[in-house]
Amino acid sequence: SYVLTQPPSVSVAPGKTARIxxxxxxxxxxxxxxxxxxxxxxxxxxxxxxxxxxxxxPERFSGSNSGNTATLTISRVEAGDEADYxxxxxxxxxxxxxxxxxxxxxxx
Amino acid sequence: xxxxxxxxxxxxxxxxxxxxxxxxxxYTLTELSMHWVRQAPGKGLExxxxxxxxxxxxxxxxxxxxxxxxxxxTSTDTAYMExxxxxxxxxxxxxxxxxxxxxxxxxxYWGQGTLVTVSS
Numbered sequence: 001s002y003v004l005t006q007p008p009s010v011s012v013a014p015g016k017t018a019r020i021x022x023x024x025x026x027x028x029x030x031x032x033x034x035x036x037x038x039x040x041x042x043x044x045x046x047x048x049x050x051x052x053x054x055x056x057x058p059e060r061f062s063g064s065n066s067g068n069t070a071t072l073t074i075s076r077v078e079a080g081d082e083a084d085y086x087x088x089x090x091x092x093x094x095x096x097x098x099x100x101x102x103x104x105x106x107x108x
Numbered sequence: 109x110x111x112x113x114x115x116x117x118x119x120x121x122x123x124x125x126x127x128x129x130x131x132x133x134x135y136t137l138t139e140l141s142m143h144w145v146r147q148a149p150g151k152g153l154e155x156x157x158x159x160x161x162x163x164x165x166x167x168x169x170x171x172x173x174x175x176x177x178x179x180x181x182t183s184t185d186t187a188y189m190e191x192x193x194x195x196x197x198x199x200x201x202x203x204x205x206x207x208x209x210x211x212x213x214x215x216x217y218w219g220q221g222t223l224v225t226v227s228s
Contacts, residue, residue: 001170033214035153042203042218043145043153054216086153090212095167097143097155 002091004100011106018074020103022087025068030089032070034063038083046085047072074105082107110134112204112219119225125192128222130204132185140206142187143215144178148200156189156202161209194226 005023012018022032032050035043045054047063050070060075074081087100115129132140143158157168157178166178177190187204202222205215 031212035215037153042221043205043215044218045214045216048214048216049212084152088153088155088214092212095160095162096169097145097158099145099153099155102152 001094001096002089002098004087004089004098006085006087006100006103008101009104009106011108012074012077013108014077014079016077018077018081018105020072020074020085020087020105022070022072022100023068024070024089027068027070027089028066030065030092032063032065033088034061034072035086035088036081036083037086043086077105077107079107081105110140110206110217112206112217114202114204114219114222117223117225119227120194122195122226122228124194124226125190126194126224127188127190128202128204128224130187130189130219132187132206137180137182137185137187141209141213142178142180143205143207144176144189145203145205145215146200147203147221148197151200154200158205158207191224194224196226198224199226200224 034047036046037043046057046061050065051063062073064071085103111133113131141159141161144156160167179188204219206217207213
């Protein structure tokens with residue numbers, strides 16, 4: 001089955017840039033979605049189809065996808081961005097959903 | 109705007125079954141592809157299964173095959189997820205989530221989650 005690997009944690013100072021990677025075999029050929037989850041809350045879609053932003057999501061959130069790595073970038077990080085982030089794809093060989101292992105973003 | 113409201117927390121004994129509901133408003137169930145995702149305490153998100161609009165069938169993750177059943181009542185726009193033969197490892201928050209019918213579309217709406225605790 002298809003596997004998505006994320007770093008367990010990323011730490012960043014306020015105002016700096018956080019980059020969260022999502023590794024998968026030839027992930028560049030797939031559409032990647034990103035979710036933000038704060039403690040005790042349901043996940044929220046922050047990036048879809050690699051780099052599109054839903055309405056209401058700040059422009060500070062952006063995404064890219066190429067080769068074996070997709071990346072979620074959070075610019076000018078704020079305290080409110082502290083959360084767990086998950087990447088997600090559809091495994092076209094099995095028509096099944098796959099989530100990444102998740103990354104906890106800590107704002108220093 | 110889609111709203112998903114799930115049923116309340118459940119406590120079950122090992123070996124029992126649980127059925128969680130997810131009421132849709134703002135859209136009808138037939139306009140959406142309903143899926144279920146779970147999250148064990150302190151762990152990541154795990155896709156369990158959902159409606160595949162391409163072939164009109166419900167598909168399940170291999171891990172839950174034979175133990176999970178996902179159904180829909182279109183007359184009340186309510187989806188259900190039933191998990192049987194519960195064990196302690198099934199203790200988790202269960203979310204319903206919807207996607208549109210686009211290719212490889214994301215989960216754009218989520219329910220609030222239902223905590224299922226399996227304990228003797």
